[in-house]
Amino acid sequence: MDHQSPPFPDSARHHPSRPDYGPAHRSRADIAAALLWDPTGNDARAAERFITHLGESELVLAVRPAWLRPHGWGLFVVTTDRVLYVPHDDSDDVLELPIEVVLWLLEAADTNEHGHHKANLIDLERNVTLWFEGPTSITAINIAISWAARQHTAVQSGYEPANTGNVVEEFSRFAALLRARETGALDDEAMRGAIARMFGVAPPPS
Known part of the structure; x- marks a missing residue:
């Protein structure tokens, strides 16, 4: 900090x-x-x-x-x-x-x-x-x-x-993805795909 x-x-x-x-x-x-x-x-x-x-x-x-x-x-x-x-x-x-x-x-x-x-x-x-x-x-x-x-x-x-532009809601969704990745519920490929869908872009190559 x-x-x-x-x-x-x-x-x-x-x-x-x-x-x-x-x-x-x-x-x-x-x-x-x-x-x-x-x-x-x-x-x-x-x-x-x-x-x-x-x-x-x-x-x-x-x-x-x-x-x-x-x-x-x-x-x-x-x-x-x-x-x-x-x-x-x-x-x-x-x-x-x-x-x-x-x-x-x-x-x-x-x-x-x-x-x-x-x-x-x-x-x-x-x-x-x-x-x-x-x-x-x-x-x-x-x-x-x-x-x-x-x-x-x-x-x-x-x-x-x-006007927050939904930044708080998007961060909460991203935080949930990070927790899922840390606990093993999502592998690297699934994590990349989920983030790509969240931000509306094509998934990066693995």
């Missing part, structure tokens, strides 16, 4: 059109729910770092431990405005993406010797590899991303719906 901006920009702290949920602290309902797994040690310190910089109109949807090269372990956070990776160390190297550009967290078939599960965070420009403690963490993050993205793309009164 080499998208990087100054950590916790002021623009993400307050939205006049949204209700205020009050100052951010561990006992605020959304934060307490996201941290119900009770982080300790380095996770707890990373949690305090991102809580300090949350806006009063920004809700926390999910928080899970994640590993990202070259930083190592930290916390992956989904809010109503953005996704964040907050490393365990005390540096200001907080990585961030606005929720509007995030498409999916795609679970890969790979696990390592510690039982951690690989996933790829897909945005409008690239994908970034992360490792999570298990598939339930990936599912929780995906649910949060999907919900937040829907809030940003929902048609509001007085506004026309955004």
Whole structure:
């Protein structure tokens, strides 16, 4: 996730059109729910770092431990405005993406010797590899991303719906093909044919 901006920009702290949920602290309902797994040690310190910089109109949807090269372990956070990776160390190297550009967290078939599960965070420009403690963490993050993205793309009164050109739907179909290929349900030839049909082009030669 080499998208990087100054950590916790002021623009993400307050939205006049949204209700205020009050100052951010561990006992605020959304934060307490996201941290119900009770982080300790380095996770707890990373949690305090991102809580300090949350806006009063920004809700926390999910928080899970994640590993990202070259930083190592930290916390992956989904809010109503953005996704964040907050490393365990005390540096200001907080990585961030606005929720509007995030498409999916795609679970890969790979696990390592510690039982951690690989996933790829897909945005409008690239994908970034992360490792999570298990598939339930990936599912929780995906649910949060999907919900937040829907809030940003929902048609509001007085506004026309955004023209996405069906890119989200096409990506979901492509992600399903990738999962089928990784599990062995599709071989290389079937995968090439399916992708060609999706994009309306002739299959490439095998």
